[in-house]
Amino acid sequence: MEVILIANIVELVTEVVAPAILPPFELVDIEYEKMGSDYVLSVLVDKPEGITVEDTAVLTEIISPLLDNIQPDPFPAQYMLEVSSPGLERPLKTKEALSAAIGKYVNVSLYQAIDKIKIFQGDLVNFDGETLTIDYLDKTRRKIVEIPYSSVAKARLAVKL
Numbered sequence: 001m002e003v004i005l006i007a008n009i010v011e012l013v014t015e016v017v018a019p020a021i022l023p024p025f026e027l028v029d030i031e032y033e034k035m036g037s038d039y040v041l042s043v044l045v046d047k048p049e050g051i052t053v054e055d056t057a058v059l060t061e062i063i064s065p066l067l068d069n070i071q072p073d074p075f076p077a078q079y080m081l082e083v084s085s086p087g088l089e090r091p092l093k094t095k096e097a098l099s100a101a102i103g104k105y106v107n108v109s110l111y112q113a114i115d116k117i118k119i120f121q122g123d124l125v126n127f128d129g130e131t132l133t134i135d136y137l138d139k140t141r142r143k144i145v146e147i148p149y150s151s152v153a154k155a156r157l158a159v160k161l
Helices: 003-020 053-068 095-100
Strands: 026-035 038-046 079-084 105-114 117-127 131-138 141-148 152-157
Touching: 003 026, 003 038, 003 053, 038 053, 053 079, 095 117, 105 131, 105 141, 117 141
Parallel strands: 038 079
Antiparallel strands: 026 038, 105 117, 105 152, 117 131, 131 141
16 A cells, blocks of 8 residues: 555544534544554544543544544555554654643654654753654763754654663
8 A cells, every 4th residue: 555545544534523522532543554454544532631541532532533533435445443642652743742742752753864863762951843852861870952843753742771
């Protein structure tokens, strides 16, 4: 399956599902991927105190009929719907999500290396909407790096070991 088709499905599903995810819930991400021989549509949702099994059941009942009513059917094959929590390593897909993560430990992958490093893991010290400032450990020395938002390929919360 082409990457463009997957991107279109994720975009379409986001348009249909996002308005139905009401506070205190927050739509974190939508992923559509092949796992083994099955396609899985993952809708990652969170709320301030965390998601419960009951929450995922209620949200599945809200989301499933919305997906069934998309015309024409955008899915090339049968899929499984999975509504779940983003977990401890929650993706940070928007500027708002990055702003909310200031002071937290993050993992940031870049399109192009800065000082020969493409992945930074450390404390997000600041984000002004254009530049991320990360305090990270380079071998045994603490360093600060400033990363332009436009250079960020992926960002997520990370677990400090």
